[in-house]
Amino acid sequence: MLGKDYEGQDCALARALEVVGERWTLLIVRDALYGVRRFNDFQAHLDIPKAILSGRLNGLVDDGIVDRLPDPDHRGRHLYHLTQAGKDLWPVIHSLLVWGDRYREGSCRVFQHAGCGTPLDDRGTCPHCKVAPGPDDILTKPLRRTSRDDPVARSLRRPHRMLDPVPEA
Amino acid sequence: MLGKDYEGQDCALARALEVVGERWTLLIVRDALYGVRRFNDFQAHLDIPKAILSGRLNGLVDDGIVDRLPDPDHRGRHLYHLTQAGKDLWPVIHSLLVWGDRYREGSCRVFQHAGCGTPLDDRGTCPHCKVAPGPDDILTKPLRRTSRDDPVARSLRRPHRMLDPVPEA
DNA sequence: GCCGTGGGTCTGTTCACTGAACCCAAACGC
DNA sequence: GCGTTTGGGTTCAGTGAACAGACCCACGGC
Incomplete structure (x- = not known):
């Protein structure tokens, strides 16, 4: 994207968008939250050109x-996994999922608090325990079954804890 | 952006990003939440090329x-103001502001519940009233004083309620 | 009538995204 | 051993979006 920065904007939103505002970036973070860690798995699950994926991961x-x-x-291979700053992008991903679910298309996943099994509400908090789990x-x-059929999509059909690595194909 | 869609992604996140994932779009929504309604005010506050702003507003x-x-x-002029779907993007903007505040640069604004004056927490809820205000x-x-000095930035120096129109320059 | 302003559109250049081709090192089949 | 496949890239040319600046038209003021 030409000029991914927003220099004149003295605002935390602009600073955040300079990091995660480019095409594909939030989808990569989403997959990382789901437990994807290998270059090839990102590529298979996202249908993203390798050159772009390589550039985004470096960024x-x-x-x-x-x-x-x-x-x-x-x-010679690498594993990519989220830092705390990356994990803290979960509220961003979740609020976008909630919005997309309401106004575009029904969600394909449900998220529940591991401690008690209660589904999270729209603000990402557990209504039972009154906490916002990470x-x-x-x-x-x-x-529901999604339209994708790659190795990552198949692993993600089973319930699992977020950040747990998806098994090798 | 070439290919702003994410066809193969059967996911509410991809659908949401197809709407708000392009460069400038979330900054425009942010300004609209702050009460900006006129084409010229968006342009002055964002330093965005007019052709791009026109395209984004149409989108x-x-x-x-x-x-x-x-x-x-x-x-012959228009006012642009948010629909309910637009107002419901507030949690997305807020979570990005919180993240950018923590990991990039300190926020320049504070948000408080109009009912009681309590500042919102990181999940956008009022700790006093236990509600998530719209x-x-x-x-x-x-x-703090920002580096910008356009008419919109000057109006936004005064405390005001979100969505309240910024006065004409 | 003339000028200034708002809200655009048009144009040419620059630059990011894209798919396809290529590359190299490690692992695998035999 | 040797050829092939796989992972993880880089390089390349084509395309289309972003950008700055010029242009345009309708309206209001004078």
Whole structure:
């Protein structure tokens, strides 16, 4: 995107959008929250050109949203996983999911507090425990079968805890 | 943006980003929440090329985020104001503001519940009343002087209720 | 009539997104 | 050993969006 910055805007919103406002970036963060960690899995699940994915992951590493670690099972490969700053983007993703669910198309997933199983409300809080759990304390499961059929989509059909790594295909 | 859609993504997040994921769009919605309604005011406050602003406003009207009404004071001009779907983007804006505040730069504004004056917490709820007020029930005021000096920025230096129209320059 | 202003549209340049091709190192089949 | 596949990229040309600036038209003031 030409000029991804918003120089003149003295505003925290503009600063946040400079990091996550580019095309694909929030979808990558969403997948990372779902537990995707391998380059190939992102690519398979997002249908994103490799050059763009590579650039976005580098940018997210530079911006401190994601850490790049060597993959212990495969020399020369990497695992990308969210930093605390990345995990703290969950409220952003969740509020967009809620809005899209209400005004565009029904959601395909439900999110519930891992501690008690209660579905989260629109503000991301557990109505039972009165807390706003972070992603590592949330279970998600699909509401319906989606149209995708890649290895990541297949793993995500089973209920699982957010941030839990998706198994290798 | 070439291909603003995310066809293969069967997900409410992708649908939401198809509406508000383009450059400038969320900043326009932010200004609309602050009470900006005139084409010229958006342009002055955002430093956005007129062609882009025109395109974005048309897109937002098409997507049902904004209504275009004739300006009763100036024949031939329009006022853009948020629909309910647009006002419901407030949680998205707020969560991005909170994230940008924490990880990028300190916020320049504070938001408080109009009913009781209590500042909102990070989830957008009023800790005193235990409700999540909509934008028409929120007061905002600047925390510090910003670097901008256009007519809209000057009006926004005074505390005011969100969605209240900014006065004509 | 003339000028200034609001709200655009048009134009040419720059630059990001895209798919396809290419590359290299490691793992695998035999 | 050797050829092939796979992962994780980089490079390339084509396309279309973003941008600044020029232009345009309707209205109001004088």
